[in-house]
Amino acid sequence: MESPARAAAPASGAAAPRKLWPGALAMLAVPVLLLIFGPHLPSYPLRILDMILLYAVLGLGLNIIVGYAGLLDLGYVAFYAIGAYSWALLASGQFDIHLPFALVLLIGASLAGLAGILLGIPVLRLRGDYLAIVTLGFGEIIRVLMNNLDRVTNGPQGIARIDEAHLFGWTLSTPDDFLYLLVAMLVVVFLFVWRIQESALGTALSAVREDQDAARGCGINTTRVKLVAFAFSAFIGGGCGVVFAAMQRFVSPESFTFWESLVIVLVIVVGGLGNPFGALLGATLLILLPELLRAYADYRLLFYGMALVVIILARPRGLISRQYGPSWLMRRLGGGKC
Amino acid sequence: MGALILQQIINALTVGSIYALIALGYTMVYGVLRLINFAHSELFTAGAFIGLALAGALGVAGHPTGGLLVGFITFVLIGLAGVSVEIVAYRPLRGTSRLAPMLSALGMAVVIQNAVMLIGGRRPLIYPSFLPSGVIDTFGAIITYKQITIFLVAVILMIGLELFVNRTNLGVRIRAVAENAETASLVGINPNMAISLIFFIGPGLGAVAGILYxxxxxxxxxxxxxxxxxxxxxAAILGGIGSIPGAVLGGFLLGFIETFATAWMPVLTGGLIGTEYRDIFAFSVLVLILLFRPAGLLGEHVSEETMVYKSDF
Structure with missing residues (x-):
């Protein structure tokens, strides 16, 4: 097995000429196929596909903190909620503000990123389980706030009649509109996360994960590196929240429970931690599974829980190992020495 | 004013007893396995439901002496359930990674919660009290017999646990495994036995707490x-995770903080922060404790190296 440091090192491989296009084509096939066949799906599977893509993007975002930096965040849903409420408050009758979608996408994601930094400054002194518990507490606090700040968030009833989203003159209303948007987001976030992994920042993050003291000894500013990871992760979570609110056109605190955070953690752990492909696979499984179990009505969650336990028992390190990421695929298909 | 404060002290002791009983299960498991046993809270619920079913089956609803029997049987049943959960879902993952058992615990929590729902139904069930009824009026504060019983049951169980852990052979084995499982196995202690025992006692206490609650x-x-x-x-973290007296102290302390904050915050802030923020107080306390004293009040410092998540998790 490859050592993690080796896997995280930049795939320079200057030794032999390597073709980039086979790997790139293979990876491009997924979004292209989605765009060709997705819109022909009936409404119900299309909605599920949208949810899978949304959770895949969330998973990619959370992977930066959990998979690369090794910091377990059990309150990721808080950032998602901040994004969702940004759209709900800035584009609805709630305060009669109607900002354009692109602007709110930026605002929501940035607010979430800011919240990530603000949360990160005090809590990043903690590690491991303590950090996990504090982030869980943060997630719950945000949810309780949304539930109780009635005058702003309309409390448990939530905010309905949210504006239809328009992006550069294109109306986002049907599930296939969102399919295009989500595929675009997936591609951008995937590339971003992958390039982070291969960058100096990614190397620094894996150093922090494996041995924080040694990383510090090597001159890595561990606090700053973790803060950046937190901010990126939160930024992506916030962006997803905005899209989620635009898609549902209704938000309420109920959508942002601890359970939601867990599903996102499960997406990346079941798929394979620290592997962008893992997030895609995990999202597909974890969103599809409850839908497939829908016929069992009340037994659905029981079976879901059992399936989770079985998957984890069978593959405690996730379905796709960390080293079989996009860079591996590029090397594998590109030939040459590596 | 005095009566009001006395009343709040009594309420705090009641809630605190229940928190403390449940916290013991978390702290004991964490102390040995460094695992947050997410299934524990669902075993607490399952305990309450089994108590209800037993009350019906034995026809002892509303009888305090019958309640004793129900409590005992529930303790054993949920204890066995706890042991089974550990053997099925946690033991095979021991040594693989830190995150896998935790997520397996979450899966078990989902399973148990839904099993309870399928058997007990979605609707809230009216619960027969196993506690004696009646009140004592002291200096204007009302103490119900229920509250006294809850406090007494909790204290008796805690003293029992303390004696068990410190004065018996089995207790010494548990402590040895908690200290260092490998060394314990060198001197002939079977760590699995000690771990099973912990998974019997912790959920058992949680189940009794469920009935009391x-x-x-x-x-x-x-x-x-x-x-x-x-x-x-x-509460377990507040007292110092892994420490049994810490869990008790943390439970009562959290009971006090929550009761008093809920009662006084609306007054102090002119109604700006109302009682609906009750749950936030607990979490804010948690965040503050972790930031300023991560080891908790009575806990020994837990090396963070034992609780981080490296690449192989």
């Missing part, structure tokens, strides 16, 4: 475990 509030719902469990876990 539901008897006190007169209602049981299949979702009630989550928030209570989070608070009990907070």
């Amino acid at each position: 539901s008897s006190f509030y007169g209602v049981a719902t299949f979702t009630m475990g989550f928030v209570i469990g989070m608070k009990a876990f907070t």
Whole structure:
């Protein structure tokens, strides 16, 4: 097995000429196929596909903190909620503000990123389980706030009649509109996360994960590196929240429970931690599974829980190992020495 | 004023007893396995429901002496359930990674919660009280017999646990494994035995807490475990995770903080922060404790190296 440091090192491989296009084509096939066949799906599977893509993007975002930096965040849903409420408050009758979608996408994601930094400054002194518990507490606090700040968030009833989203003159209303948007987001976030992994920042993050003291000894500013990871992760979570609110056109605190955070953690752990492909696979499984179990009505969650336990028992390190990421695929298909 | 404060002290002791009983299960498991046993809160709920079913089956609803029997049987049943959960879902993952058992625990929590729902139903159930009724009026504060019983039961169980852990052979083995499982196995202690024992006692105590809780509030719902469990876990951290006296102290302390904050915050802030923020107080306390004294009040410093998540998790 490859050592993690080796896997995280930049795939320079200057030794032999390597073709980039086979790997790139293979990876491009997924979004292209989605765009060709997705819109022909009936409404119900299309909605599920949208949810899978949304959770895949969330998973990619959370992977930066959990998979690369090794910091377990059990309150990721808080950032998602901040994004969702940004759209709900800035584009609805709630305060009669109607900002354009692109602007709110930026605002929501940035607010979430800011919240990530603000949360990160005090809590990043903690590690491991303590950090996990504090982030869980943060997630719950945000949810309780949304539930109780009635005058702003309309409390448990939530905010309905949210504006239809328009992006550069294109109306986002049907599930296939969102399919295009989500595929675009997936591609951008995937590339971003992958390039982070291969960058100096990614190397620094894996150093922090494996041995924080040694990383510090090597001159890595561990606090700053973790803060950046937190901010990126939160930024992506916030962006997803905005899209989620635009898609549902209704938000309420109920959508942002601890359970939601867990599903996102499960997406990346079941798929394979620290592997962008893992997030895609995990999202597909974890969103599809409850839908497939829908016929069992009340037994659905029981079976879901059992399936989770079985998957984890069978593959405690996730379905796709960390080293079989996009860079591996590029090397594998590109030939040459590596 | 005095009566009001006295009343709040009594209420705090009642809630605190229940938090402390549940916190013991979290702290004992964490102390040995470094695992947050998310299934614990659902075993608490399952305990309350089994108590209800037993009350019906034995025809002892509303009898305090019958309650004793029900409590005992429930303790054993849920204890066995706890042991089974560990053997099925945690033991095979021991040594693989830190995150896998935790997520397996979450899966088990989902399974148990839904099993409870399928058997007990989605609706809140009216819970027969196993506690004696009646009140004592002291200096204007009302103490119910229920509250006294809850406090006494909790204290007796805690003293029992303390004696068991410190004065018996089995207790010494548990402590040895908690200290260092490998060294313990070198001197002939089977770590699996000690771990099974912990998974018997912890959920058993949680189940009794479930019966007390539901008897006190007169209602049981299949979702009630989550928030209570989070608070009990907070209590365990507050006292110092892994420390048994710490869990007790943390439970009572959290009971006091929550009761007093809920009562006085609306007054102090002119109604700006109302009682609906009750759950936030617990979490804010948790965040503050972790930031300033991560080891908790009575806990020994836990090396962070044992609780981080490296690449192989």
